[in-house]
Amino acid sequence: MAHKKEKTFQFVIVGGGIAGVTCVEQLLSQIPSADVALITASPHIKAVTNYKQVSKTLEKFDVEERPSSVLEEKFPSLTVIHSAVKSLHTQAHSVETADGLVFGYEKLCICSGSRPKLLIYDNPYVLGIRDTDSAQAFQKCLSKAKRIVIVGNGGIALELVYEVEGCEVIWAVKDKAIGNTFFDAGAAEFLIPSLEADKTESTASCKRPRYTTEEPAPGASQTADKNLQGHDSGPTEFGSALGPDWHEGIVFRGAEQVSRRVTMEYQCEVEKLFTSEELLNSPQQTLKPENGQSWPVYIQLTNGKTFGCDFVVSATGVVPNTEPFLHGNNFELADDGGLQVDDHMMTTEPDVYAAGDVCTACWEHSPLWQQMRLWTQARQMGWYAGRCMAAYVLSEPIELDFCFELFSHITKFFNYKVVLLGKFNGQGLGPNHELLVRCTKGQEYVKVVLSGGKMVGAVLIGETDLEETFENLILNQMDLTMYGEELLNPNIDIEDYFD
Incomplete structure (x- = not known):
């Protein structure tokens, strides 16, 4: 050798x-x-x-x-x-x-x-998004699509759901709330209304710090190649992962006139995928194509529902x-x-x-x-x-x-600035931690994780300007018991206390 x-x-x-x-x-x-x-x-x-x-x-x-x-x-x-x-x-x-x-x-x-953990390898209707080539393949397929299913609950899924237009999106999430890698249910509730609102024009100018998921270039509607997965023949062939702004300047637009239609399916995973032929020949007649329309692929979820769609996006995390x-x-x-x-x-x-x-x-x-x-x-x-x-x-x-010393991450979801600090989801803290939350609908969401009277984590969504103060409080491990709920009182300028 x-x-x-x-x-x-x-x-x-x-x-x-x-x-x-x-x-x-x-x-x-x-x-x-x-x-x-x-x-x-x-x-x-x-x-x-x-x-x-x-x-x-x-x-x-x-x-x-x-x-x-x-x-x-x-x-x-x-x-x-x-x-x-x-x-x-x-x-x-x-x-x-x-x-x-x-x-x-x-x-x-x-x-x-790392490479994407795909639901199913070598299925032409399953697309993993990880590198620049796969983002372009996705854009091509989407330009002809009327309905897609997105499976996954991490950063890429969150951003895709927000960016896709002109196409119905079914979003299958294995957890009780969206984005649970990054948020708790409260933060998810804060963000959900953004999916219902129409996107404002200003989104284009916002740069996304860190990994992200954005939109195809105008006129990118060449036919989808026979194999949606680009050249994913083996783990060695992946390009580098997408940059924080991978969707900048790409318009993710499907074939329909709707602006955004997202249906959430919570606490479910993928049971199996069928083609329309398999479906017609299936013994369970319950899986009949809806109103006579036939889709290229059908996805059956563990909650018993089956959806037809043009393709499935697998955004279920990565494997080293x-x-x-x-x-x-x-x-x-x-x-x-x-x-x-x-x-x-x-x-x-x-x-x-x-x-x-x-x-x-x-x-x-x-x-x-x-x-x-x-x-x-x-x-x-x-x-x-x-x-x-x-x-x-x-x-x-x-x-x-x-x-x-301290976990910290800045990103953008649904066009809100998001800052994550420390054990922002109470990771590994067991039952003995408490949460303080302040939420102004459509503006900001602030959550603090306390353990033994000390701040150990925080989630800041929106322009809160609290990141440096909270970072200091977490690093200094100062006892905050005496402040109680006042810690998040918006009428108190918290920076004055802790400089």
């Missing part, structure tokens, strides 16, 4: 997404002469732009696709290798690419991201993309399938680091932090992995980065 190595690099980074690119930039800013190779299957890399540190832990940025030459111009000692990885040999310290070349490394960082790296090596995996990493982003194989969606943080977490596979964390982990690799070479000590 020992192929001749083309070349051995000091550092090899696999993956041109946010984690990989940030790792490369961090390494080369610390050791400018380092001999670094970035192996990426896509000709484009994902770059962080318009980066803004909003507060101690909150950050905002856009993600843009750029040609990889941009990186090579910036860092003369960087080599970009355009190929997928076929296999990794940790004992030989080498990586083999799909075109049969073998590269040696002294230190390797795997930043291969460990595929080509495991064979013949001894990586320890976490329960969610990610590569286990310690507090220096090192995997269980020597000299191999990992960052972003592909890895699972297996150090003892700060009580206020949790891993969620988000843009923010891909950037933070890539940056920190680059620092750890450089520190090793420079023999410098390194501490776990401050960004892992």
Whole structure:
């Protein structure tokens, strides 16, 4: 198996997404002469732009696709290798690419991201949205569609439901409320009216910080290709995940004149999919096509309802993309399938680091932090992995980065600014925590999670301007018992108390 190595690099980074690119930039800013190779299957890399540190832990940025030459111009000692990885040999310290070349490394960082967890693989009527190509495929299919079913309850599902126009949407959610990855039922109730309202024209100008889901370019109505899933032949072929603004400038419009029609189906999952032929031949005559109309595909939900539709969008989360790296090596995996990493982003194989969606943080977490596979964390982990690799070479000590002290995320849902801090959903707190909520319909929703009289989490929807104050209160772990309900009294300027 020992192929001749083309070349051995000091550092090899696999993956041109946010984690990989940030790792490369961090390494080369610390050791400018380092001999670094970035192996990426896509000709484009994902770059962080318009980066803004909003507060101690909150950050905002856009993600843009750029040609990889941009990186090579910036860092003369960087080599970009355009190929997928076929296999990794940790004992030989080498990586083999799909075109049969073998590269040696002294230190390797795997930043291969994640891929969509599809309901059903290889079904032409099931579309997963994860990368730019799949978003374009979706746009094409949608332009001819009258009704689609969206399955899932994470960020991409939330944004799609809001952005799709001219098409009936059935939204199947396995939980009691929408967006439960991000919100509780109260926040969901606050947001639901936005689905009924017509979208205002102003939405176009709003930039979405972080991962998002937006609209197809005008005139993008070429016929849907025979295979909706684009080139999803195997896990190695995915492009990088979508940027925070993936729906900017795309108009997601179906074939109907309606503006937005969303039907919610709660607490249900997908039982099975049928084609119209299978349906006609099915023994259960209850599944007869509605009013004589026939749809390309039918989806039966666990609540007993069956809907015909043009296609199904699977937005049910992601799976770490460990595929080509495991064979013949001894990586320890976490329960969610990610590569286990310690507090220096090192995997269980020597000299191999990992960052972003592909890895699972297996150090003892700060009580206020949790891993969620988000843009923010891909950037933070890539940056920190680059620092750890450089520190090793420079023999410098390194501490776990401050960004892992407190979970924080800014995004936009239904055109509202959304800030999530700490254990914003009471994650892992058990029954002994309390919630304070303040809600002004159509304007803002503020929820605070208290445990033992201290603030441990918050959800802020709308322009609340409370994020810095709440971040401080969470980080300082100040006892707030004496304030009680007054903490959220809108007539008290809370900043005056806690500066």
